[in-house]
Amino acid sequence: MDLYSLLREKKKTILNNWLDDLLSSYPPESAQFFKSNPNQFSNPVGNTFRLNLEKIYDELLQDKCSEKLPEWLDGIIRIRSLQELHPSLSLNFAFSLKKIVWNSLKKEIKKHNLYEDYYKFSQRIDELLGLAFDIYMQCREKIWSQKANYINSRVHKLLERAGYIKEVEAF
Amino acid sequence: MALPSARELFSKISHRMPKREWMDIPVEIKPGRYCYPANPKSLEYVGMPYARQWSPLDEDWKLPENWMEIIRTGMRDRLDRFRTFKIFMDICVRCGACADKCHFFIGTGDPKNMPVLRAELLRSIYRGEFTTAGKILGRFAGARKLTEEVIKEWWYYFYQCTECRRCSLFCPYGIDQAELTIIGRELTNLLGLNTDWIATPVANCYRTGNHLGIQPHAFKEMIEFFCDDIEEVTGIRPEPQFNKKGADILFITPSGDVFADPGTYTCMGYLMLFHYLKEEYGLDVTWSTYASEGGNFGFFTSHEMMKRLNAKMYMEAKRLGVKWILGGECGHMWRVIHQYMDTMNGPADFLEEPVNPITGTKFENAKSTKMVHITEFTADLIKHGKLKLDKSRNDNIILTYHDSCNPSRGMGLLEEPRYIIKHVCNHFYEMPENTIREQTFCCGSGAGLNAGEIEELRFLGGLPRANAVKHVHDKFGVNMLACICAIDRAVFPPLMDYWVPGVDVTGIHELVGNALILPGEKERETNLRGEPLPGKEG
Numbered sequence: 001m002d003l004y005s006l007l008r009e010k011k012k013t014i015l016n017n018w019l020d021d022l023l024s025s026y027p028p029e030s031a032q033f034f035k036s037n038p039n040q041f042s043n044p045v046g047n048t049f050r051l052n053l054e055k056i057y058d059e060l061l062q063d064k065c066s067e068k069l070p071e072w073l074d075g076i077i078r079i080r081s082l083q084e085l086h087p088s089l090s091l092n093f094a095f096s097l098k099k100i101v102w103n104s105l106k107k108e109i110k111k112h113n114l115y116e117d118y119y120k121f122s123q124r125i126d127e128l129l130g131l132a133f134d135i136y137m138q139c140r141e142k143i144w145s146q147k148a149n150y151i152n153s154r155v156h157k158l159l160e161r162a163g164y165i166k167e168v169e170a171f
Numbered sequence: 172m173a174l175p176s177a178r179e180l181f182s183k184i185s186h187r188m189p190k191r192e193w194m195d196i197p198v199e200i201k202p203g204r205y206c207y208p209a210n211p212k213s214l215e216y217v218g219m220p221y222a223r224q225w226s227p228l229d230e231d232w233k234l235p236e237n238w239m240e241i242i243r244t245g246m247r248d249r250l251d252r253f254r255t256f257k258i259f260m261d262i263c264v265r266c267g268a269c270a271d272k273c274h275f276f277i278g279t280g281d282p283k284n285m286p287v288l289r290a291e292l293l294r295s296i297y298r299g300e301f302t303t304a305g306k307i308l309g310r311f312a313g314a315r316k317l318t319e320e321v322i323k324e325w326w327y328y329f330y331q332c333t334e335c336r337r338c339s340l341f342c343p344y345g346i347d348q349a350e351l352t353i354i355g356r357e358l359t360n361l362l363g364l365n366t367d368w369i370a371t372p373v374a375n376c377y378r379t380g381n382h383l384g385i386q387p388h389a390f391k392e393m394i395e396f397f398c399d400d401i402e403e404v405t406g407i408r409p410e411p412q413f414n415k416k417g418a419d420i421l422f423i424t425p426s427g428d429v430f431a432d433p434g435t436y437t438c439m440g441y442l443m444l445f446h447y448l449k450e451e452y453g454l455d456v457t458w459s460t461y462a463s464e465g466g467n468f469g470f471f472t473s474h475e476m477m478k479r480l481n482a483k484m485y486m487e488a489k490r491l492g493v494k495w496i497l498g499g500e501c502g503h504m505w506r507v508i509h510q511y512m513d514t515m516n517g518p519a520d521f522l523e524e525p526v527n528p529i530t531g532t533k534f535e536n537a538k539s540t541k542m543v544h545i546t547e548f549t550a551d552l553i554k555h556g557k558l559k560l561d562k563s564r565n566d567n568i569i570l571t572y573h574d575s576c577n578p579s580r581g582m583g584l585l586e587e588p589r590y591i592i593k594h595v596c597n598h599f600y601e602m603p604e605n606t607i608r609e610q611t612f613c614c615g616s617g618a619g620l621n622a623g624e625i626e627e628l629r630f631l632g633g634l635p636r637a638n639a640v641k642h643v644h645d646k647f648g649v650n651m652l653a654c655i656c657a658i659d660r661a662v663f664p665p666l667m668d669y670w671v672p673g674v675d676v677t678g679i680h681e682l683v684g685n686a687l688i689l690p691g692e693k694e695r696e697t698n699l700r701g702e703p704l705p706g707k708e709g
Contacts, residue, residue, distance in 0.1 A: 030280035033271050041603045044638035045277060078670070079634065082627045083279060084201060139669075143627060146665050150623070 003117035006105050007061055017100045018053055022076075022093040025085065048075045053093070060124050073128070074135050081139040094132045097125050193288060194295070194315055198324040200227045206330055206622040209370030214363065216374040217476065221363025232323065238362050239317055243300060245361045249354055250301065256354050259346045260297045263290065269338035269348065274613050275331055278631030286338035286348040289328050293355050296321060326364045329355035331628065333620055334471075334503075335576040335613035352618070357473045365472070369619035372468040376480050380463040381426035387460035393429050394458065397439045401684075404701075406693030409446035411458055414491065418457035419528060421488050424499025424545075425466040427657030428678075434660040436699045437500055437678025443687055444549065444680065447558070450690050452529045456497065462487035465504035466657065470511075471619035478515040481507055484542070485519050495525040496542040500678050502617060502656030505544060506581035513540050530555040544578070546655060546679060550587040553594045559688040562595050564698065566705040568651045568682070569598040571643045573636065573663075574611035575656030585609075588655055588679050595686040600647040606639035614654075616662040629662065630669055637670035644671050652676050 007014070023031035023046075034046030055072040059065045073094075080090040101121065102109075109118050159165045205227050214222035225233045235241065250257045269286040271277065276284040283289060291313070298305030298314035305314030315321070334349035342348075359365070372382030379386060385393070391413055402408040412418060422445070428438040448454035462483050469476030488496050498508065513519075522541035525534040532551045534543045552558050572592060578584040585608050592599050606612050615632025643649040652663055652674055663676040685698045696707050 026280045027282050029270075029282040029285070030276070033276075034280065037271060039605070041606050041635070041639055041642070042271065043277065044635055045280065048638075079278075079631075082631050084204065084627075142669055143630075146668065147623065147626070150665075 001108070001112045001114070003105070003109070003114045003121060004061055006108050006114075007101070007121070010104050011057065014100055014104050015054055015057055017104065018057070018093070018097060019050055021096045021100060022049055022053065025089055025092065045079055048079060052076050056128070057097075060121070060128065065124075069128075070131060070135060073132055074139075077132060077135045078139050081136050082143075087136060091129065091132045091136060094125065094129045097128075098122055193282060193291070194310065197320060198283075198327055200323060200327055202228065204331070204625060204628050205327060206366035206368050206620065206625055209363075209365040209367045213367070213371040213374035214365060217377050217479075219360060219363070219365070219370070219472075221361075223363055225363075227323075227326070232319070232364070234319065234322065234362050238319075238322070241361050242296075242317060242322070242358055245358050246297065246300065249357065250297075253350070253354070255347065255350050259290070259351055260294055260301075262344050263287065263294065263346055264344075265291075266343065268341045268343060269346075272338045272341050274333075274335070274337070274615055274635045275628075275632045278615070278634040279628070283324075283328050284331060286332075289332060290346070290348060290351050292321070292324055292328060293351060293358075322359065322362065322364070325355050326359045329359065330366055330620065333576070333613045333615065333617035333632065335617060336580050337576070337610065337613065340580065340609055349618075353470075353474070356471065360473060366619060366622070368622035369468050369471045372466075372619075373472055373476060373480065376464050376466075376468055380459075380461050380483070381429075382464055382466060382468055383426060383430060385426060385430065385463065387463070390426075390429060390460045390463050394438070394442070397435060397442055400699070401439050401443060404695055404697055404699060405443070405689055407446065407689045407691060409442045411442055411445065412456065413458050413460055415455075415457035416491050417493075418491060419455040419494050420457070421462070421491055421493040421496045422456050422458055422499065423462050423465045423484055423487075423496060425501040425504060425657035426464045427466070427661055428499060429463075431657070431661050433664065433676055433681065433700075434657050434678060436681040436684070437660065439699050440678065440680030440682070440684030440687075441499060441545070443684040443689060444558075447687055447689055448529065448552075452557070454528065457491060457493065459487050459491070461490075465499055465501045467504055467507045468619060470503050470507050474511075474515075477507060477511060481512055482516045484508075484512070485516050485522075488519070488541075489521050494523040495537075496522070497545055497548060498542055499545055500655040500657065500680060502575045502577040502658055503581075504577075505584070506577035508540055508542050509582035512542070527551050529557050544582075544584060544587070546584065546587040546591055549680070549683060550590045553591060558683075560595055560683075560686040561688055562597055562686050564685045564695070564704050565596045565682055566598070567702075568596060568677075569600070569647060569649045570596050570651045570653055570677075570682075571600050571602055571640060571649045572607070573602075573614070573640075573652055573654040573659060574607050574609075575654050575659050576611060576613050576617060578655055579611050580609055584655075588653075591679050591683060592653060595682045600643050600649055602639040602643050606635065612636040612639065614656070614659045614662050614666070617656075617658050621658055621662055626665070630666060633662070633666040634670065637666055640667065640674055641671045644674055650674055653679055653682065655679055 023034055037043035040047040052072040052075045059069045208225055211222035221235050223233055265287055273284055273286050295315045296317050304312040329352050332352040334352050336349045339347045375382050375384035394411055398409050428434040445456045467477055467480050469480035519541045525537045525543045530551055537543045612635040615629045640652055660676055660678055667674040697703055
């Protein structure tokens with residue numbers, strides 16, 4: 001018996017709990033909507049959460065995560081980083097996976113003495129967290145660089161229109 | 172006293188939201204979620220009441236002393252005047268069909284952005300103030316007291332609605348949430364509670380003719396600047412006419428087309444089309460530096476202000492003595508024209524029923540308003556083979572089309588833009604069915620919400636639209652999003668950059684301008700943006 005087999009076996013329960021935990025940061029009416037509507041176009045938030053959590057989970061069970069992992073994380077964080085949540089709450093879903101796995105598998109971990117496996121899996125989650133922070137900052141920086149570029153470009157255009165800027169002409 | 176341990180502190184943190192009734196959840200005004208209040212000078216200029224400096228973050232919003240009476244009288248007056256308002260207050264059964272149709276709810280997850288609940292903010296006061304059941308049974312009958320908190324909540328949430336009417340499409344009773352938002356905003360306006368992104372454009376439109384306050388000489392200069400660019404690309408310089416008395420057609424477009432990229436390229440497309448039609452068929456079109464704004468920010472203020480700002484279209488048409496009016500690619504401008512103008516400022520019996528002088532087509536739908544949408548006009552020209560087009564010039568573009576809310580849901584303009592697209596572009600892919608045509612998702616920035624200070628809220632409102640664009644971007648390699656609304660053209664570039672990098676934004680007539688073969692033009696090397704045409708990259 002190893003932890004990864006258990007993680008595969010209990011995948012459905014763990015993913016369900018993980019999604020519930022993520023959705024608990026929303027009001028109940030919204031959480032219900034995000035969870036229940038399966039259409040990816042009329043419920044982009046809920047579906048991104050549901051599908052991407054599963055993809056992230058599958059990646060964590062691989063020996064080596066693929067290059068796709070940042071993309072799956074990005075899908076969730078790009079939304080959460082705008083939803084007026086504190087950074088810690090935005091990324092809480094990454095923290096909470098440890099808790100959810102522990103709560104789901106603690107009996108088996110204790111019974112089969114799988115602490116070392118669990119420790120290694122926890123380390124993977126820590127790495128996931130690091131990646132999540134990077135992506136969160138990229139999203140926030142994107143917003144602010146857009147604002148800065150907009151202001152810069154507006155000022156430049158005004159100066160240009162007013163004839164205060166003369167570009168170098170070709171010889 | 173010893174500090175609590177980290178474990179104790181963390182144990183008290185709950186990420187679960189409290190389960191309370193919506194009436195028990197006080198409104199929390201958050202920076203980044205509201206537009207800045209109006210500049211008092213702008214309100215004073217158009218005679219709106221209680222102009223003052225105030226801050227949404229302050230406890231005291233400096234409401235007039237008799238604010239309750241103002242609201243009661245304002246509601247009573249509107250219940251008497253607007254049958255729709257009265258009906259919409261009474262008939263909702265809270266079935267929830269609209270609840271998950273609002274792009275702001277879908278994106279933010281804030282329950283008060285569910286259309287049913289946003290309407291309930293107003294309806295609960297209606298019940299408490301105007302119905303016997305509500306007065307006697309109070310909360311049991313869904314009523315609540317009118318308090319300053321309610322006013323704050325109204326102001327906060329009625330400016331988080333873009334009046335796109337997607338929810339109305341799904342309502343079994345046809346309740347039009349946009350009308351409720353309009354009334355809600357009218358009521359807050361009675362107390363001097365407005366937003367600057369609406370009030371200052373209103374004052375500018377009223378005084379100068381367009382929402383940025385571009386003066387006539389500058390308006391003309393900007394258009395001539397586009398003519399320079401067109402000459403550079405094509406070797407042909409259009410000679411647009413301004414304020415020409417006796418012209419056949421008056422052309423009015425949103426001023427965004429004149430000053431904001433990428434709308435400016437759409438404007439070049441108009442200029443090229445008019446030049447072509449003048450050279451080939453002698454069409455006589457004039458621009459106006461007075462009616463220099465198609466957009467109507469009065470629509471976001473009150474019915475009266477909408478009427479006042481709209482009036483200049485007919486006034487200018489009358490002054491110039493044109494036969495009929497042609498309108499550019501704009502969103503809410505068309506909702507006002509299609510659904511209100513004839514009643515408010517008509518009948519325009521001094522104008523002729525619009526007929527395309529080149530094809531002879533009668534625009535039956537514009538028989539009364541005397542105003543034709545440019546995509547109908549251009550589609551008609553194409554249908555009759557009156558335009559020489561080289562669609563391969565747009566071969567670098569893999570296009571999808573966003574139905575802008577007001578032209579699609581507001582006036583049923585669904586086929587004409589697509590007809591043009593198919594004749595000027597070889598690579599066109601539709602987004603999923605439940606995100607286009609009548610079911611189109613709003614850009615998230617209409618109805619006066621395109622303010623920089625709420626950009627993040629707008630990005631969430633625009634998420635359902637961007638999500639559908641991402642789908643066709645991933646599946647078909649779509650790299651361009653077309654639309655027929657100036658607000659769309661202004662807000663989509665940053666929205667796409669955040670959600671779907673690699674997708675740019677265009678108006679339909681930019682594509683037309685690129686494909687149109689002008690008489691006597693030189694061999695083009697670039698498109699209107701100065702980018703190499705397909706095959707000319709080297």
